[in-house]
Amino acid sequence: MVTIKFIFDIASPNGYLCHKVIPDYEKKYSVRFDYEICLLGGIHKLSNNQPPMISNANIPNKFNYFDVEIKRF
Numbered sequence: 001m002v003t004i005k006f007i008f009d010i011a012s013p014n015g016y017l018c019h020k021v022i023p024d025y026e027k028k029y030s031v032r033f034d035y036e037i038c039l040l041g042g043i044h045k046l047s048n049n050q051p052p053m054i055s056n057a058n059i060p061n062k063f064n065y066f067d068v069e070i071k072r073f
Contacts, residue, residue, distance in 0.1 A: 006033045009040040013066075017073050 009015040056062045
């Protein structure tokens with residue numbers, strides 16, 4: 001059985017959505033996901049990087065699409 005390392009940002013909405021479908025993928029493809037928890041905000045801070053909510057603040061369609069994506073899920 002193949003094991004896939006899933007680095008799970010506990011504060012990420014996209015990470016949460018991925019987490020919700022992982023059991024289906026494990027059954028369908030006979031794989032196992034090995035969770036590694038992280039807090040991406042801390043990594044952003046250590047690397048002097050900005051999180052998407054800040055770096056994409058001037059791109060209004062980015063947030064509009066994110067809202068559509070969440071509703072689709």
